[in-house]
Amino acid sequence: MPRRLFLHHFGPVSGLPVLHYRMEFAHLVRQAVQQIRPDAIAIELPPTLAAPFRRALARLPQISLVSYPVKEADGRESSVHLLVEPADPLVEAGRLAMELGIPLHFVDPDIDRYPRHREALPDSYSIARIGLAAYYQAFCEATAAEIPCHADRRREQGMAYALQQLGREHQRILFVCGMAHLQRVAELYDRPQAAPMARKQREGITLWNLHPECCGEVLAEFPFLSAVYEYRRHGLPDLPRERGNGLRKQFHALELISGGRQELPEAEVMDAAIRRSAHQLGAAGRFPDRQRMIYHLFSEAARHYKQETGEPVHIWQKRAFFRFARNYALLDKMLLPDLFQLLAAARGCLDDNFAYAFCRLAVSYPWQQENSDLPDRSISAEELWGGQRQIRFRPRQQRKKGLSGLRLMQRKREKRPGEWLEGFDNPSICSYPPEDLAIENFGNFLKQKGSLQLSEEQSRSEKFSTSLLDGIDMRETLRNMHEGAIYVRQQVRAKGGVGSVVMIFSEGRRGEYPYQTTWLGEHDQESDMAFYATDPAANVVGPGICRCEYGGFMLSYPPRRLMEVWSDPDYRFADSRAEVLLLAALDYSTERNVVYVAAKPPRSIFKQHAARIGRTIVYIPLGSLSPVRLKQLRVLHVLSGHDKRAFAKEYIW
Template identity: 65%
Template sequence: MPHRLHLEQFGPVHALPILHYRMEFAHLVRQAIDRVKPDCIAIELPDTIEEQFIRGVRRLPEISVVWYDLKGNGGTQTAYLLIEPADPLVEGARLALERQIPLQLIDLDVEQYPEHHDLLPDSYAVHRIGLAPYYLQYCCATATTTPSTIDRRREAGMAWRLQQLAKNHERILLLCGMSHLERLRTEFSLPQTQPLTRSRRSGVNIANLHPDSCREILGEFPFISSIYELRRSKLPPEPAAEEGSLRKRYKMLELINGGKTEVSEESILRRALERTALHVGAEGEMPDRQRIQLRLFQETAKHYKQETGEPVHIWQKRTFFRFARNYAALSGRLLPDLFQLLASARGCVDDNFAFAFCRLATFYPWQREDSELPNIRLSPEDVWGGSRLIRFRPRQQRLGKGLSPLQFLKRKREKHPGDWLKGFDNASICSFPPEDLAIEDYGRFLKKKGAKQLSEEQWRVEPLTSSLLDGIDMRETLRNIHEGKIYVKEQQRVKGGVGSVVVIFDHDRDGTRFPYMMTWLGEHDQESDMAFYATPPADNVAGPGICRCEYGGFMLSYPPMRMHDVWRDPDYAFARGKHELLLLAALDYTIDPHVVYVAPRPPRSIFRQIAARMGKKIVFMPLGSLSPVKLKAIRVLHILYGHDKREIAKEYIW
C-alpha cells in the first residue's frame, strides 16, 4: 500500500491539503500531527466563531451546530457549521485541545460567500494511491480556474496571519482546502498587510443537533462517522457472538420462567458498529471505506434475516455491489454514497432490506435529545442547499390519511418485559385467517400450474397424413423444413386432476432447524387439511399469545376434516425425512390421481414406484422455478393461542 500522507512545506509551515467532511482526510490530520509534531495548528476557519467552535469540539462525540446570520445585498442568510468527528478541521482542533497544542483560526469572516461546487475526485482514491498523486492531479485539473475576489481576499488574509505566526513558532501545521493551498503558498512568499476584516461577530450561537436531523445532514453518513469515532481510541474488544435480535425472541425455558429482559435495539446496533470497527483495517491505519460498506451490507443482512426470516442470497449480494458500483461510476465516483447504496439495496433485495440498511447506516449512538444545549432540527436543504428523496415501502400495514408517515414502520412493543407472555394461558391454538387465505390461494395456483404441466406433457407431434388433429405445430414444421413435411400436434386427454400439494423449502436433514411438527384440520369446506414442520413457536413471540414461525415444508389436502396426525402414523415410519413423510401423506390422502411436489430436488425414484402402485403420479416442480417473492410471502405463519387472539393479531402481525 503506498504511503498516503503528503505535506507542502513553505517556511515553517507544513500544509496539509484537505477536503472538508471527509473521513480519509481526518485520518491524514492525525498522521500529519504525529509526523510534524507542530507547536501550532492553524485551520481554515474565522476566529470570530472561535469560542463557540471550541465549545462544540469539546462536546464531541456529541455533534453540535454553530450558526449565525449573514447579511448582504440579497438579504439575511443563516450560515451553519457542523462539528462532526470525520471532518479534518474538527479533528485538527480536537487533537490540538487533547494534546495541548496552540490552535489558531486564521480565516477571514466574510459576508455572503458565493456558492460554488468544486469537481473533486472521490476521496477514497487517497486510500489507494496516496495524497501526493491525488493532489497533483487536482492541481493540474484546476490550473486554469479563476478564483473569485472573495477567495483571493481570504487567501491574502490567511497568508498574513501565517506570517505573524511564523515569527513565534518553528513548526506550524496548516489545514486548509485544496483549492486555496497553491495560491496561499504564493501569497505567503510576498509581503502582506493586515487585512481589513471583521474582528468580532455578535449572534454566534451553538446548539445540539437533534438525533433525527443527525441521520440526514452529516457530511459523512452516521455509520462512517461512528466507525471513525470508535477507531480514534483503542479498538473495542470483539463483541460476543450471542446477542439479542431486533425482533423479540424467547426460549421455552424463558416462557416458563416468565420471560427475559429485552435487549435494546440501540445495543444491538452498537455491537454491529463495534464489529465493523474491528474489521476495516489494523489499529492506527486509515479505515477502508470499501470494507465499511461491505460490513454494513453484511450486518444489514443479519438483521434483515432476524426481521423477515429470509437470508440474503449470494446472487443478491453480487447484484447489489455491481449495481452500486455502476451507479457510482455514472456520477464520477469510485464508491457509492448513501443515497446510491439505499437505491441499490431497494432495487437488488427489497424495501425491507433497504429500510434495515438505512436504520443501521444512519445510526449514531452518541447523539441524544436531552442536552445542556438547545436542540436544533435541520434539513439537508438548510445545510447543503438540496436533497434527494427515496421512498421505502416495506411489507407493513398502511395507515390512513393524516397519520404519521413513519408510524407504520413501528411494530407494537411490550410496555414491560414479559407482558406478551401473559397471553399463553389458552390450551387451544389456531391460525391467522389472512395467512390461511394466502396459502390456500397459492395451493390452488400450484394445482393449476401442475395441471398445465401435465397437459403439456401429453402433446404428441407427428407428420401430417390424413388429419390436422389439433392444428399445425409451426415449431416442429420449421425445424424440419428441409424434409418438406408439415407436422401436426395432438393433445391427449389427462385423466384426473391434481389433489394434494407439497411444498418443501428446506429438507432439514439434521432435524434441528425446523423441529416443530403439526397437523391441523380445515375449519370449513373452503380450507384444506394441513401438515407442516416449522421453527419452534416459543423462539419468536410476536405478541400476547402470538408466535411467529417459518415453514420448513407443508402439505395441503382437500377436502378437509379427514387427516389424522401424519407425524405419528406408523405407516410412514420408513420415510428418511420430514419431506418424504409429507409426500407419503399427500399420496395417501389425495382423492385425485396427481400430487404436486415442489422442492429443491426431485424425490427418490422409489416414490414414483410407490405412486404408480397406488395408481397415482407425482408432478415435480423445482422450487427455483417459482417466484421467490411469492414464496417469501407465504413462508411465514403465526400461531395464535386461542381464537380470541384473532381480534388483536392484526396489531402485532405486519
C-alpha cells in the same frame, strides 16, 4: 498499497490538502500529526469563530452547530452554518491540538458574502487505493486552468500572511487547508503579504446542539460512519455483551417457559451494532475502509431485519443489493454509494422493512442527546447544504385493529403445558391442502416460465427481406438503427415440455434444514414431492401440527412414482441436498426439460449428466422471482394424521 499521506512543504509549513467533511482526510490529519509532530496547527477557519469553535470541540462527540447572520448584496439577511462533526479534517485538527496541547491558530480572513462552490471532485474513497499524492496531483491538473474568484484571492492572501507571521515563531507548522487553495497559498507565502482587510469581530454568533432527529439528514458523513470513526479514534471499543436477542419480536416456546427474553432498548441495540462494526474493522490505526464499513452496516441491518421479521437476507439478495448500489454510484461518477443510494438499493432489492432497518442503523449516533448543555436546533439539508433528496418507506406492520385483532382473540392456545403434544397420536403424516394448492400452482407457473425461456433462447432475429415472419423485432431494430434496416423475429417452439421442477431456497450445507422426506401425491392432480426443511419438532403450533420452512423441494408429475429420494444409492456422489433433488428430478421427469430454480446455476457435471440421459436443465435465477411470493411459499405445516386437517385452520395463520 501506496503511501496515503502527502504533505506540501513550504518554509516551516507542512500543508495537508483536504476535502472538507470527509472521513478519509480526517484520518490523514491524525497521520500527519503523528509524522511531523508540529509545534503549531493552523486551520482554514477565521479567528472570529475561534471561541465557539473551541467550545464545540470540547463538546465532541456531541455534534454542534455554529450559526451567525450575514447580509446579502441585496440587503437581505441570511444565516451561515458551520457543522462541527467528528469526521471532518478541520475538526480533527482542532481536537488533536486541544488533546495534545498544541497551539491552534485560525488563519482564514473573515469575509462576508462568500460564494457557494459546487466542485465535481473524485470520490474520497480513491485515496485508500491510490494515495493522496496521486489524488492531489490529478486535482491540480484538472483545475490548473480555473481562475480563482475575488473572494478566494482575498482569503488566500490572508492565509499566506498569517502563516508568514506564524513562521517567525514556530519551526514545524501543520496547515490543514482545502485542496482548492493550498497550491496558491504556497506560492503567495514566498512573497511579501500585507495584513488582510477582514472583519476582526463578528456579532450574533450562536452555538447550538444539533437535534438528534436531524443527524441522519444533515451530517456530511452519515451518522453510522461518523460513529464508527469516533469509536476508533483511541483504540478499538469493547465488544458489546450479548444480552438477549435485541430487536427480536418472536421467541421460541422453551424461552417463554423459562421466563422469556428481555428486549433491549433500541438505542442500546444500535450502539452495540456500531461497536461491533468498529471492532471488526481491525486495528485502530488502520486507514478507514469506507467499503468495509458499508458492508458491516448491511450485515448488522440484516441481523436486525431477521430479528424483527423472522426472514433472513439471502445471498442473492445481498449480491443484488451491492450490485445495484455500485451501479447507482457509477451513474453519479462515484466509486461508492452515498446514504440515499444505499437506501434506494435496500428498498428495491429487498423490501421496505429492510430499508427501514437499514436507515434506522445508518442514522444512529449514540452520543447525540436532546436537552443537553446547549439549546437544541433543528435544521434541514436544504438550509445547510442547499439541496436534499427524499425517499419514503412503507414498512409492513401487523394490524392491531379490525379483523386481524378479532382473529387473534379467536386463536386457540394451550390450556396446560404439553397439551398440543398429545395430538401426535398418529404415526402417519400429511400436508395442509391449501399449501399444496399454492405449491402446485407455483410449480405450473415455473413450468410455463421455463417453456417461455426455452422458446426465447431458440428464437432468432434477421434483417427483413421477403417475409415479416412472426413480427418486427423492435429491440434489434433500435439497436441497429445506424444500419437503417428493419429486423424481424422468428419464434421457435421449444421441443418437449417441462416435467419436474426443483426449487432451491437455500442449499443448507451446514445442517440448517435437518428434516428431509418424500411425499407421494394423494390424487391425480397432485405431484409427488421430495423436500428438506427445518425441524418440525422445533415449532409446534397446534395439537399435532408443526410449522417448518422449506430449504428446497422437488415436484414430479404424474404422482405415485417417486421412491425414497434421500436414501437412494444412485445419488451418493451429490455434494448437497440441492444436487440430490436435481438428480431425482432428472430421473423421474417424463418430459425432456427440467426447471431448476436456485441462487446459482448447477455445476457443469449435471448438465453433462442430463445430456447423457436425454434431458435439459432450464436454469431460472432465484432473484428473478418475487421475494414476497417466495416468502409465502417457504412455509409449510406437517400434520400428524389426516384427522388434523379438520381443525388445522384454527392454528395456521
